[in-house]
Amino acid sequence: MGSFFKGGVHPPERKELTEDKSPERLEPGPELVFPVSQHLGAPCKPLVKKGDRVLVGQRIADSEAFVSAPIHSSVSGTVKDVALRQVPSGELVLSVVVENDGLYEPDPSMRPRDPRGLSPDEIRRAIREAGVVGMGGACFPTHVKLTPPPDKRIDFVILNGAECEPYLTCDDLLMRTEGDKVIEGLKLVLALFPQASGLVGIEENKPRALRAMGEWASSLGEGRISVFPLRTRYPQGAEKMLIYALTGREVPAGGLPADVGCVVLNVRTAYQIWDALFNGRPVIERIVTVAGDAVGEPKNLLVRIGTPIRELVEACGGFAREPRKLIAGGPMMGIALSSLDVPVVKGTSGVLALSEGAAFWGEQEECIRCGRCVEACPVGLLPYELNAYVLARRYDDFGALGGVNCIECGCCSYVCPAKRHLTQSMRDGKRTLASRRR
Ligand code: SF4
Numbered sequence: 001m002g003s004f005f006k007g008g009v010h011p012p013e014r015k016e017l018t019e020d021k022s023p024e025r026l027e028p029g030p031e032l033v034f035p036v037s038q039h040l041g042a043p044c045k046p047l048v049k050k051g052d053r054v055l056v057g058q059r060i061a062d063s064e065a066f067v068s069a070p071i072h073s074s075v076s077g078t079v080k081d082v083a084l085r086q087v088p089s090g091e092l093v094l095s096v097v098v099e100n101d102g103l104y105e106p107d108p109s110m111r112p113r114d115p116r117g118l119s120p121d122e123i124r125r126a127i128r129e130a131g132v133v134g135m136g137g138a139c140f141p142t143h144v145k146l147t148p149p150p151d152k153r154i155d156f157v158i159l160n161g162a163e164c165e166p167y168l169t170c171d172d173l174l175m176r177t178e179g180d181k182v183i184e185g186l187k188l189v190l191a192l193f194p195q196a197s198g199l200v201g202i203e204e205n206k207p208r209a210l211r212a213m214g215e216w217a218s219s220l221g222e223g224r225i226s227v228f229p230l231r232t233r234y235p236q237g238a239e240k241m242l243i244y245a246l247t248g249r250e251v252p253a254g255g256l257p258a259d260v261g262c263v264v265l266n267v268r269t270a271y272q273i274w275d276a277l278f279n280g281r282p283v284i285e286r287i288v289t290v291a292g293d294a295v296g297e298p299k300n301l302l303v304r305i306g307t308p309i310r311e312l313v314e315a316c317g318g319f320a321r322e323p324r325k326l327i328a329g330g331p332m333m334g335i336a337l338s339s340l341d342v343p344v345v346k347g348t349s350g351v352l353a354l355s356e357g358a359a360f361w362g363e364q365e366e367c368i369r370c371g372r373c374v375e376a377c378p379v380g381l382l383p384y385e386l387n388a389y390v391l392a393r394r395y396d397d398f399g400a401l402g403g404v405n406c407i408e409c410g411c412c413s414y415v416c417p418a419k420r421h422l423t424q425s426m427r428d429g430k431r432t433l434a435s436r437r438r
């Protein structure tokens with residue numbers, strides 16, 4: 001085990017709202033929307049057109065690019081449209097709109113199979129064909145992560161079960177109820193890296209998940225998988241912090257986990273790998289935590305990808321009070337929702353509705369140079385200064401001061417007494433620099 005990272009914050013956890021709520025299946029209404037880009041990398045091209053009949057698990061969009069992941073229908077029905085639709089980020093993205101026939105007729109490709117004896121390339125191909133991406137929210141195509149440069153020896157495959165964002169409990173529930181499948185998914189990944197050990201990191205505020213995963217690792221892990229408790233401190237689940245805590249290795253600035261011999265996957269991603277390889281099931285559903293003080297009855301819901309977020313809120317009794325802020329994901333790194341009429345996508349781990357009192361944000365005031373953002377930054381940046389550079393459009397200075405190393409964790413904004421929009425300006429600065437380089 002390595003050491004603790006510097007900085008970070010400990011916001012109120014609010015996990016009690018849903019940590020004992022087993023996932024309830026929510027069947028969707030008449031219309032589902034499947035954006036052709038639900039991942040980092042090249043968008044897919046639709047493979048279907050208006051009027052086509054589609055089945056559950058049928059591939060409806062794909063790309064020839066390596067860094068991409070196909071999209072599958074989660075219901076059977078008829079393609080109603082292929083058109084621009086709003087996604088949780090607020091952008092308009094080309095989407096396949098499917099009218100749900102309520103029959104849930106499966107595509108014949110979804111059938112049980114035995115992955116033993118598959119070659120590493122066949123395993124990677126099956127993961128790609130199932131559209132598996134980082135299910136913790138990053139949405140990076142998993143087959144790409146599992147194809148590090150040949151000169152990088154992988155010593156550790158790390159499963160991220162930290163779930164350090166407040167409110168979210170979907171990974172906790174998954175580990176407690178289907179931990180055996182998560183471990184089986186990890187074993188399939190370990191088959192790609194014969195030298196590597198499997199490490200599962202779980203924050204110590206999830207004792208039941210720690211116990212369940214520890215038992216599954218002992219009984220199924222063939223001596224290659226260990227489970228470790230992690231200090232409960234945000235952002236413990238960020239890749240760099242997790243690697244440091246579990247191995248003591250530091251990912252260099254601008255580097256990747258593979259540079260220090262690690263591959264990091266979310267626990268849900270490992271589950272999806274199991275489902276793809278053993279059942280031929282692509283990513284068509286996920287658990288979403290619906291919580292926040294403005295939600296009538298917070299729950300964990302098992303929902304089909306493409307379901308409108310409005311239906312999730314309705315299934316939780318609607319709003320108990322006026323929400324001040326709606327978020328897809330967690331309160332620290334999630335995306336502010338401007339509408340409920342957007343679909344659940346692969347990376348949607350949570351839907352939060354927070355009232356004035358529960359929201360972490362407020363009106364922005366002048367910086368008082370208190371230095372709290374500097375103390376909280378887990379990667380050692382000077383957020384107040386970077387913020388000033390972005391506001392002055394001094395992007396070269398932003399880059400020279402290391403702004404590109406920001407992991408967008410939100411700690412600086414959380415602690416800032418002046419409610420400066422620090423994280424947003426880090427994102428803006430990074431995007432501007434990246435687009436200039438392109
Ligand atoms: S500057 Fe970036 S990495 Fe540092 S606390 Fe803010 S969001 Fe997190």
Ligand code: SF4
Nearest residue numbers: 367368370371373416
């Ligand atoms: S925490 Fe806010 S007020 Fe304090 S130095 Fe940072 S930006 Fe300025």
